[in-house]
Amino acid sequence: MVDSGPTALERFINGILPENPTYRQLLGMCPTLAVTNGLKPALTMAGATAFVLICANFITSLIRNALKPHLRILVFTLTIATFVTIADRFLQAFMPAMSKVLGPYVPLIIVNCIIIARCEVCASKQPVGTALADALGCSLGFALGLASIASVREILGTGCLLGARVLPEAWPNWGIMVLPPGAFLTLGLLLGLVEWAGAARKKAGGNQG
Amino acid sequence: MNHLVDLLLIAVGAAFINNFVLHYFVGICPFIGVSRRVDQAFGMGLAVTFVVTIASFLAWFFTWFVTRPGAPVTAWVWGLFAPGSRTVLDLSILNYLIYIFVIASSVQFVEMYLKRFFPALFKAFGVYLPLITTNCAILFACLEIMKHVSGVRDPAAAWGLDQALALAVFGGLGFALAITMMAGIREELDLCDIPEPLKGAGITLLTAGIMAMAFMGFTGVDRGLAAFLR
Numbered sequence: 001m002v003d004s005g006p007t008a009l010e011r012f013i014n015g016i017l018p019e020n021p022t023y024r025q026l027l028g029m030c031p032t033l034a035v036t037n038g039l040k041p042a043l044t045m046a047g048a049t050a051f052v053l054i055c056a057n058f059i060t061s062l063i064r065n066a067l068k069p070h071l072r073i074l075v076f077t078l079t080i081a082t083f084v085t086i087a088d089r090f091l092q093a094f095m096p097a098m099s100k101v102l103g104p105y106v107p108l109i110i111v112n113c114i115i116i117a118r119c120e121v122c123a124s125k126q127p128v129g130t131a132l133a134d135a136l137g138c139s140l141g142f143a144l145g146l147a148s149i150a151s152v153r154e155i156l157g158t159g160c161l162l163g164a165r166v167l168p169e170a171w172p173n174w175g176i177m178v179l180p181p182g183a184f185l186t187l188g189l190l191l192g193l194v195e196w197a198g199a200a201r202k203k204a205g206g207n208q209g
Numbered sequence: 210m211n212h213l214v215d216l217l218l219i220a221v222g223a224a225f226i227n228n229f230v231l232h233y234f235v236g237i238c239p240f241i242g243v244s245r246r247v248d249q250a251f252g253m254g255l256a257v258t259f260v261v262t263i264a265s266f267l268a269w270f271f272t273w274f275v276t277r278p279g280a281p282v283t284a285w286v287w288g289l290f291a292p293g294s295r296t297v298l299d300l301s302i303l304n305y306l307i308y309i310f311v312i313a314s315s316v317q318f319v320e321m322y323l324k325r326f327f328p329a330l331f332k333a334f335g336v337y338l339p340l341i342t343t344n345c346a347i348l349f350a351c352l353e354i355m356k357h358v359s360g361v362r363d364p365a366a367a368w369g370l371d372q373a374l375a376l377a378v379f380g381g382l383g384f385a386l387a388i389t390m391m392a393g394i395r396e397e398l399d400l401c402d403i404p405e406p407l408k409g410a411g412i413t414l415l416t417a418g419i420m421a422m423a424f425m426g427f428t429g430v431d432r433g434l435a436a437f438l439r
Contacts, residue, residue: 111309
């Protein structure tokens with residue numbers, strides 16, 4: 001490689017905050033909105049996505065020299081689909097209740113843009129170690145994004161977090177928060193908040209991000 | 210008659226009550242990315258409807274004849290190798306791989322076909338066609354069909370081709386409706402004074418939230434419709 005770009009460690013850190021897949025790149029929106037009505041499904045989803053992302057990046061990086069340019073997207077998606085099948089069967093076998101809750105969104109990991117983007121941008125050009133670090137960072141960033149949205153929605157919608165009471169009993173549950181519109185509203189407002197915080201830091205003379 | 214009512218209920222459910230974008234959150238990427246202008250959004254909506262119909266047809270075909278438990282083609286091939294065997298084969302573990310293959314190749318096929326026979330339409334669709342491969346709405350429609358073909362206990366309740374196509378066509382049209390409405394609103398929003406941090410994706414998501422609330426008004430329409438028609 002002529003230009004190796006950022007090192008493995010930089011890629012790992014980049015994925016978590018500076019290039020957070022949810023807030024910075026707006027990737028993988030379907031699960032971000034669909035499974036964040038509670039923290040538990042959100043974390044399970046993040047775990048499944050992390051598994052698929054790490055495995056797919058690993059395999060793609062191993063076969064990067066044998067890839068034909070015009071077939072690469074197909075190879076990526078078939079690799080991803082294989083690991084998604086494994087993750088889906090695993091969830092069905094060991095966490096049947098959670099598998100029911102997540103429903104079609106586990107197989108929909110196949111078309112999660114984050115994974116294809118990481119395969120295309122990083123894993124198909126970098127050695128295995130770098131690709132793994134990149135995948136780990138991105139998974140953590142994605143988990144962070146999902147968890148933040150899910151916490152806001154679960155706390156405001158039910159007054160609980162992971163089933164434990166957080167807000168006083170007198171809290172009127174904002175039912176809309178756990179329904180589809182709440183997902184759009186929460187993500188929209190959180191995005192605005194992140195943008196606002198970033199702009200405020202830049203104005204204060206801090207470095208970018 | 211009952212069958213027609215079923216089809217109508219599936220269609221209304223897919224287009225309005227459980228709208229792909231506003232209820233299931235699939236196809237969010239183009240919904241946010243390509244909803245700047247009405248004509249582009251409408252083109253994207255039509256392209257998705259087009260591809261989802263073809264992909265769903267193929268997905269139903271493969272699920273019904275090859276991968277569902279006891280599917281005829283698989284049983285026939287197995288019979289060639291092991292005559293008289295009573296094993297019921299279930300290839301549904303291959304479903305996801307087959308669907309993604311079917312979607313990718315049907316997008317490719319539609320692209321080539323349009324380029325050859327409808328160059329004007331091909332130009333209008335432009336970059337959106339290849340993007341559709343990774344559009345979750347298409348895979349989601351295939352998964353719904355899988356759920357109703359190979360996931361059901363009672364074989365008589367499994368969806369036929371007509372039901373699968375009703376879901377696909379009207380789900381696609383529901384997507385086109387939502388994205389065109391969103392583009393119309395965003396064209397107006399361009400003239401508004403929006404707080405700086407919310408510009409772009411933020412205000413789009415908030416608008417989508419309000420649209421989703423409006424679409425929640427359709428909840429229960431299917432039950433009323435069923436009671437009225439039956």
